[in-house]
Each structure stands twice: as structure tokens, then as C-alpha cells.
Amino acid sequence: MEELSGGRASSIYREGEVVYRPLQPWSPTIHQILQHLEQSGVNEIPRFIGVSKNREALSFVEGDTYNYPLVGAIVSHEALVSAGKLLRKIHDSTVSLLNEIDVNNQQWMLEPREPFEVICHGDFTPYNVALSDNTVVGVFDFDTAHPAPRVWDLAYSVYCWAPFKTDSNDKLGTLSEQISRARVFCDSYGATQCQREQLAEVMIQRLGALVSFMRREAEEGNVTFAENIEQGHLQAYLNDIEYIHENSKQMQCLRLKQSI
Incomplete structure (x- = not known):
């Protein structure tokens, strides 16, 4: 697995096209939002895949990423x-x-x-x-x-x-x-x-x-x-x-x- 930089909680990993993140108390709410957006035709977001033990699985959002300083x-x-x-x-x-x-x-x-x-x-x-x-x-x-x-x-x-x-x-x-x-x-x-x-x-x-x-x-x-x-x-x-x-x-x- 590849550890991804950034994020509020450490231990965010990518394996192929799937990103694994630690579950949080508010995660079920966020999963509901992501599923609703997907069903509404918003394709520019992570797709909720499922939960395994204490981790959520989301699809990886492809593209170039940036941070400050903005260039x-x-x-x-x-x-x-x-x-x-x-x-x-x-x-x-x-x-x-x-x-x-x-x-x-x-x-x-x-x-x-x-x-x-x-x-x-x-x-x-x-x-x-x-x-x-x-x-x-x-x-x-x-x-x-x-x-x-x-x-x-x-x-x-x-x-x-x-x-x-x-x-x-x-x-x-x-x-x-x-x-x-x-x-x-x-x-x-x-x-x-x-x-x-x-x-x-x-x-x-x-x-x-x-x-x-x-x-x-x-x-x-x-x-x-x-x-x-x-x-x-x-x-x-x-x-x-x-x-x-x-x-x-x-x-x-x-x-x-x-x-x-």
C-alpha cells in the first residue's frame, strides 16, 4: 500500500484505485452524503465502497493535486x-x-x-x-x-x-x-x-x-x-x-x- 500525504488523521493509504481511511464518528453521515451525490450524478467525488474493520474504503479521485504555495x-x-x-x-x-x-x-x-x-x-x-x-x-x-x-x-x-x-x-x-x-x-x-x-x-x-x-x-x-x-x-x-x-x-x- 502507498501512504498518502495530507489528511487530518494519519494512516491514509492507497491500494490501486481504492483509498483506505480511518473511520470517524461522523463517517456514516459522510458515506450517506457521498452515496447521495453519486446517485445525483456528481461524478467528481470519491465513491463510497464499503467498511472493513476500522477503515472506510473510497474510490481514488484521479488528477493532479496541489498545495500552498499555489503555483x-x-x-x-x-x-x-x-x-x-x-x-x-x-x-x-x-x-x-x-x-x-x-x-x-x-x-x-x-x-x-x-x-x-x-x-x-x-x-x-x-x-x-x-x-x-x-x-x-x-x-x-x-x-x-x-x-x-x-x-x-x-x-x-x-x-x-x-x-x-x-x-x-x-x-x-x-x-x-x-x-x-x-x-x-x-x-x-x-x-x-x-x-x-x-x-x-x-x-x-x-x-x-x-x-x-x-x-x-x-x-x-x-x-x-x-x-x-x-x-x-x-x-x-x-x-x-x-x-x-x-x-x-x-x-x-x-x-x-x-x-x-
């Missing part, structure tokens, strides 16, 4: 457009599932947030997608999926794809260039005027929720999150919150242009 195909216009369209496709396909399940009777890694418009991916980022040439053709790692408003997922995705980041390894381009990339993502998703107007504020709220989650997990003995905090990841999010707050007025140009 190459992942920063192309085509990648932004295809990413925005795929996030919209996933969101739209989960609406019917929300009508079938009781959110409060399901286990989630991240806390559901009302109003429940869609099931968010929760971490739709450049490091969780696969590309063919310059086009995003797949997305994986659905562990963070949870019900929430569309803009909750859209805001975090735009934050990561623009990216509105301050860390020397993660940031890319000027503020103007970041806003331009964010606009492409929003246009491709089909973001409404209302969603665009909320974007900066929701980014701050979403990052604040992430910071709280990391602190809580570390306090409860989660070694991975404790190490992440020690390595400065939490502080980086706090810095990004300040960066977005300081530039929120400039980000208002993400709004739809009014027709004359």
Missing part, C-alpha cells in the same frame, strides 16, 4: 472557473438530501449552522481538489461536510482560492489580484448580490469558528490540533481575520455590477 495549473483562470462551478454543482445536489435527513440525528465533524440551505463541503480548497490540465475534475476529503447556508461554504472557499491569506507560504499576489480571483470564483459559482455583500463578513465568521474549533479540540486532547496551534496555524488564521477586516471595504467591489 502552476491551480492558479489558472480555468481552475478557478471549474472550481466555482463544481462547488455549485455539489451544493445544488445536496438540497434534496436535506429534505430526507434529520440534521440533529446525524453526527458531524463541524457544527451545523442555520439556516440549512445545503450541505457544505466544509473544506473546498486548492489542496482538496484534483485537476486534469487546468480544470478541476474532482474533490475529496468530505469529513468536514455539514449543513449550513451556501455563503458559509462559498466564503471559506473564496478565502482559500483568492487567497486572502497573509502567511508568506500561503499568500499570492496583491489585494487587487486576490479580489479579481475571488470575483472569478463568485461569478462561476453564480453568487447572488446578497451573498457577495456578505462575503467578507462571513469569511471572518467562518475563520472565527475555525479558530474556536481548533482551540476546543486542542483543549480536549487532540494532539494534531495542539501541534497545529504550536506551529502557528491558529495565529495565521487570526492574522487573516485582521487582513480581511482591514480590507473589507475594498472587497465590496465583488458585488455584481448594476446594469444601466
Whole structure:
């Protein structure tokens, strides 16, 4: 077996076209989501194969993968457009599932947030997608999926794809260039005027929720999150919150242009 890098829990392995991952308390919920998406014609996701002992088996998502710093195909216009369209496709396909399940009777890694418009991916980022040439053709790692408003997922995705980041390894381009990339993502998703107007504020709220989650997990003995905090990841999010707050007025140009 080949051990794959990344992931929140270690011990993720690939054998041929199958990926084996440790089971989590929320795994049955994620399996239900993946099966629903597959049945809805969303083919750009891992297919749930089954469970063996303490591991889940998922199909391997083919394609080129990337991480920060963002260079190459992942920063192309085509990648932004295809990413925005795929996030919209996933969101739209989960609406019917929300009508079938009781959110409060399901286990989630991240806390559901009302109003429940869609099931968010929760971490739709450049490091969780696969590309063919310059086009995003797949997305994986659905562990963070949870019900929430569309803009909750859209805001975090735009934050990561623009990216509105301050860390020397993660940031890319000027503020103007970041806003331009964010606009492409929003246009491709089909973001409404209302969603665009909320974007900066929701980014701050979403990052604040992430910071709280990391602190809580570390306090409860989660070694991975404790190490992440020690390595400065939490502080980086706090810095990004300040960066977005300081530039929120400039980000208002993400709004739809009014027709004359």
C-alpha cells in the first residue's frame, strides 16, 4: 500500500484505485452524503465502497493535486472557473438530501449552522481538489461536510482560492489580484448580490469558528490540533481575520455590477 500525504488523521493509504481511511464518528453521515451525490450524478467525488474493520474504503479521485504555495495549473483562470462551478454543482445536489435527513440525528465533524440551505463541503480548497490540465475534475476529503447556508461554504472557499491569506507560504499576489480571483470564483459559482455583500463578513465568521474549533479540540486532547496551534496555524488564521477586516471595504467591489 502507498501512504498518502495530507489528511487530518494519519494512516491514509492507497491500494490501486481504492483509498483506505480511518473511520470517524461522523463517517456514516459522510458515506450517506457521498452515496447521495453519486446517485445525483456528481461524478467528481470519491465513491463510497464499503467498511472493513476500522477503515472506510473510497474510490481514488484521479488528477493532479496541489498545495500552498499555489503555483502552476491551480492558479489558472480555468481552475478557478471549474472550481466555482463544481462547488455549485455539489451544493445544488445536496438540497434534496436535506429534505430526507434529520440534521440533529446525524453526527458531524463541524457544527451545523442555520439556516440549512445545503450541505457544505466544509473544506473546498486548492489542496482538496484534483485537476486534469487546468480544470478541476474532482474533490475529496468530505469529513468536514455539514449543513449550513451556501455563503458559509462559498466564503471559506473564496478565502482559500483568492487567497486572502497573509502567511508568506500561503499568500499570492496583491489585494487587487486576490479580489479579481475571488470575483472569478463568485461569478462561476453564480453568487447572488446578497451573498457577495456578505462575503467578507462571513469569511471572518467562518475563520472565527475555525479558530474556536481548533482551540476546543486542542483543549480536549487532540494532539494534531495542539501541534497545529504550536506551529502557528491558529495565529495565521487570526492574522487573516485582521487582513480581511482591514480590507473589507475594498472587497465590496465583488458585488455584481448594476446594469444601466
